[in-house]
Structure formats: structure tokens, C-alpha cells
Amino acid sequence: MHRSNLIKPLLDSTYPVATKGEGIYLYDDSGKKYIDGCSGAVTANLGHGNEVIIEAISQQLKKVAFTYRSQFTNEPAEKLAELLCKMTGELYPWTFLVNSGSEAIETAIKLAIQHWQEKGRPQKNKIISRWISYHGITNGALSVSGHPIRREKFLNMLGESSMIEAPYCYRCPFGKAFPECGLQCARQLDTILGRIGSDQIAAFIAEPIIGAAGAAITPPEGYYELIKEICDRHNILLISDEVMTGCFRTGKMLASDHWEVRPDIICLGKGLGAGYTPIGAVIVTDEIIDPILKGSNIIMSGHTMSANPLSAAGALAVLEILSSEQSVESITEKITYFHNLIDQLKGKFDFIGDIRGKGLLIGIEFVQNRALKTPYPRGAQFTETLIKTAKNNGLLLYPASSGTDGRNGDAIILSPPLITTEDEMDEMYRLLVKSFEAMEATLSK
Ligand code: PLP
Numbered sequence: 001m002h003r004s005n006l007i008k009p010l011l012d013s014t015y016p017v018a019t020k021g022e023g024i025y026l027y028d029d030s031g032k033k034y035i036d037g038c039s040g041a042v043t044a045n046l047g048h049g050n051e052v053i054i055e056a057i058s059q060q061l062k063k064v065a066f067t068y069r070s071q072f073t074n075e076p077a078e079k080l081a082e083l084l085c086k087m088t089g090e091l092y093p094w095t096f097l098v099n100s101g102s103e104a105i106e107t108a109i110k111l112a113i114q115h116w117q118e119k120g121r122p123q124k125n126k127i128i129s130r131w132i133s134y135h136g137i138t139n140g141a142l143s144v145s146g147h148p149i150r151r152e153k154f155l156n157m158l159g160e161s162s163m164i165e166a167p168y169c170y171r172c173p174f175g176k177a178f179p180e181c182g183l184q185c186a187r188q189l190d191t192i193l194g195r196i197g198s199d200q201i202a203a204f205i206a207e208p209i210i211g212a213a214g215a216a217i218t219p220p221e222g223y224y225e226l227i228k229e230i231c232d233r234h235n236i237l238l239i240s241d242e243v244m245t246g247c248f249r250t251g252k253m254l255a256s257d258h259w260e261v262r263p264d265i266i267c268l269g270k271g272l273g274a275g276y277t278p279i280g281a282v283i284v285t286d287e288i289i290d291p292i293l294k295g296s297n298i299i300m301s302g303h304t305m306s307a308n309p310l311s312a313a314g315a316l317a318v319l320e321i322l323s324s325e326q327s328v329e330s331i332t333e334k335i336t337y338f339h340n341l342i343d344q345l346k347g348k349f350d351f352i353g354d355i356r357g358k359g360l361l362i363g364i365e366f367v368q369n370r371a372l373k374t375p376y377p378r379g380a381q382f383t384e385t386l387i388k389t390a391k392n393n394g395l396l397l398y399p400a401s402s403g404t405d406g407r408n409g410d411a412i413i414l415s416p417p418l419i420t421t422e423d424e425m426d427e428m429y430r431l432l433v434k435s436f437e438a439m440e441a442t443l444s445k
Pocket of ligand 1: 101
């Protein structure tokens with residue numbers, strides 16, 4: 001057998017070769033068809049092979065594929081920034097384009113620190129984040145990620161970061177229940193800031209709904225609003241990591257919109273390019289940029305491929321499709337349909353501990369004992385086996401950490417493309433149930 005020279009996530013595993021993508025389906029070189037039940041890594045929000053996006057990128061490719069940002073601007077990047085501003089209610093007139101979610105987070109952190117520096121507060125340069133979070137794989141982003149497994153090999157390289165508890169109601173870190181808890185998880189930020197002061201703190205960073213590290217952990221009502229209020233009161237910025245939740249994944253342009261929270265800095269990635277081009281964005285208010293504009297007049301970050309015309313052309317086409325009224329309405333209908341479908345799983349399988357999420361971002365957490373909420377022991381490989389079984393059945397699922405200790409396992413994310421029809425959702429549900437039944441049969445042996 002030919003030995004592959006390409007390093008893939010699991011070095012000793014073989015992967016099917018993807019040869020075609022069409023709508024919500026992917027095909028491999030044996031002709032096998034898969035439903036993309038998770039949009040890859042919650043990315044291919046408009047499915048595969050969208051002709052409008054392909055055409056937009058092709059047209060740009062024929063005009064100019066690359067311009068360097070210190071020499072030129074380009075039309076798609078300018079239009080994309082303008083559209084992002086419109087889609088976020090004109091509150092964010094500034095967009096910085098990068099190539100991935102991790103780069104967006106790096107830039108956001110640097111922007112926050114630079115903002116305070118240019119305001120004459122250079123000591124305000126630390127970030128507070130949360131346990132149970134994933135903000136990216138680069139060192140700055142990983143430093144603020146509460147994801148033990150992804151951090152552990154690189155601890156000596158990571159910057160120091162204070163972390164507070166996440167709003168993980170299924171396993172409340174304070175052993176309480178909402179609403180009697182009084183949102184203690186949010187108030188912990190207040191307590192920490194009260195204790196150490198905010199003189200050295202530039203920003204608090206959070207995913208409005210926790211993705212890879214917590215399988216769609218969704219905060220209770222009032223949480224995100226309270227977090228913003230605490231940040232404002234202590235004069236620190238709120239960086240909202242909407243890399244996974246942005247661009248209508250949860251039914252609105254931003255997940256923060258569900259709670260009418262206006263963060264100071266917003267990071268986008270994944271669904272912005274919808275898998276057609278690598279792109280991320282940092283969008284910010286005038287208040288953040290003003291001191292920099294009046295000061296050094298330069299953002300101390302950027303990449304060779306920042307504001308790349310091809311990436312921008314793809315993302316522009318994606319946002320034009322998503323921003324149409326028709327599309328927003330149809331996503332809202334699909335969300336209701338999908339939630340009704342997934343609700344049928346409740347009580348059906350003993351190993352389903354929790355079903356959570358918003359919009360088309362659903363997390364399912366698995367437990368060995370439902371009454372005691374006991375996680376599967378390390379090495380039980382429940383999620384890995386489920387994912388393999390589902391893949392054999394022609395359904396792709398995204399493995400996520402349940403939040404218990406940061407390992408992959410114990411949870412999955414279901415995040416079908418936003419274009420999935422009701423019939424396709426039914427088909428997806430049937431394959432999911434078939435895969436769960438196979439797991440049940442294995443467990444009862
Ligand atoms: N932020 C969140 C919330 C993410 O889910 C991810 C990726 O999973 C990232 C940041 C990092 O994005 P990327 O993998 O594109 O660098």
C-alpha cells in the first residue's frame with residue numbers, strides 16, 4: 001500500500017478520500033455518500049458545491065488572486081467589511097480580516113491590549129477567560145482556552161490567564177440550579193475583578209455558546225447580559241468569540257444578538273467563509289479603534305494573507321446569501337423543525353444525559369449512568385465508537401468535549417448546514433437513531 005506523506009489528525013488511521021460535495025452530502029472515492037451532519041467542523045453552513053459562491057470566487061480569481069494589504073486594498077474585502085457593518089446593525093464600523101478563527105482571536109487580544117496602551121494604560125494587558133472554552137490552537141488563543149487536553153503539552157509556552165467557571169448548568173460548578181443560583185458563575189467575574197482590581201485586565205473573552213470544549217453549553221437567561229454589565233462596570237472589554245456561533249449558526253447573525261448584548265470586539269471564522277475559503281474577521285466599535293487612530297495609527301497585527309481577495313470574495317457571497325430575508329426566515333423554520341425532531345431523543349436512550357444548544361448548534365452529552373450523570377471512564381471511547389458507527393452508516397458527527405475534563409469524548413455536536421431541508425433532517429435523524437441503536441446493542445453485550 002502507498003504510504004501517505006500527509007500528516008492527518010490520527011497518524012495511524014486511514015481516511016476516506018473526499019471527491020465530491022453537493023448540498024448536505026459528501027462523497028468519497030468509493031462512491032459512498034455521507035450526510036454532513038456537522039458541517040465539517042461547524043463550518044460548511046451553506047453546504048457543499050454552492051454555485052453562487054463558486055462563481056464569485058472564480059470571477060475574483062480571474063481578476064486578481066492576491067494583493068498585499070500594505071500595498072493595495074481590494075473590492076471584495078472592502079464590500080465584505082461594509083456588509084459586516086450593516087449586518088451587525090452599524091455598531092461595528094471596523095473589520096480586520098484574517099485567515100482563521102485562531103488568528104481572529106490573536107488579533108482580538110492584541111487589539112484589546114493595544115487599545116488600552118494607546119489610551120495610556122499599558123498595564124491593562126491581561127485577559128480573563130473561562131474553564132471549558134476553546135478559542136484556538138495558536139499560543140495566544142490557547143493561553144486563554146480552558147481546554148486541558150489541548151493545553152497540557154504546551155503549558156510552558158502559554159501565557160498566564162485567570163479563568164472563571166463556565167455556565168455549565170447540567171453540571172453546575174457550584175452545585176446549584178438556575179435560577180436560585182443567582183448566576184453565581186457570572187458573578188465570579190465580578191468577585192475576581194473586585195479582588196484583583198481591573199487595573200491590569202484588558203478584557204474578558206467568552207464564547208456565547210461553548211462549542212468544541214463543551215458541546216453547545218448554552219448559558220441561562222440573563223448570563224451574557226450580566227457578564228457585559230460586569231465588564232462595563234469594571235472598565236474591561238468583552239471579546240465575544242463567535243467563530244462557531246456567528247453567521248446565523250444559532251439563528252441570528254451573532255449569538256450575542258439573542259440577548260441583545262453588544263460586545264466590544266467580535267471574532268468570526270468558520271461559517272464566514274462557510275468552508276469555501278479560509279477566512280476570519282475581527283469586528284470592532286469606534287470606541288476601540290479611536291485611541292489607536294489618534295495614536296500610532298497602525299494595528300500591530302496581520303498576516304501575508306490578511307484581506308485576501310479570494311477569501312473575501314467567497315465570504316462576501318456567503319454573507320449576501322445569508323443576509324437575504326428569505327434565507328433568515330427559512331433558517332428560523334428549519335431550527336423549529338430540527339429541535340422538534342431532536343426532542344424526540346429525550347428519554348429514548350439511557351446514555352443520553354443532556355441535549356442542549358441553540359439554533360442549528362445542538363450538543364448531546366453521553367453518560368454511563370443517567371441518574372448520577374456519571375461520565376464514561378477515560379478510554380471507554382464511547383464517542384469515538386459512535387462517530388465511527390455513524391460514519392459507516394453515512395452520517396458525519398463532530399466529537400466534542402462534554403466539559404468534564406477537556407478530553408474529546410462524551411459528547412457530540414450536531415450542526416447540519418443551514419440549507420438542510422426537512423426531508424434531509426428526517427434522513428439525518430433516522431441515521432442518528434440507527435447509530436444510537438447500534439451503540440445500545442454493543443453496550444448490552
Ligand atoms: N474559536 C472557537 C469558538 C472555535 O470553535 C474555534 C475552532 O474550533 C476557534 C476559535 C479556532 O478556529 P480555527 O480552527 O479556524 O483556527
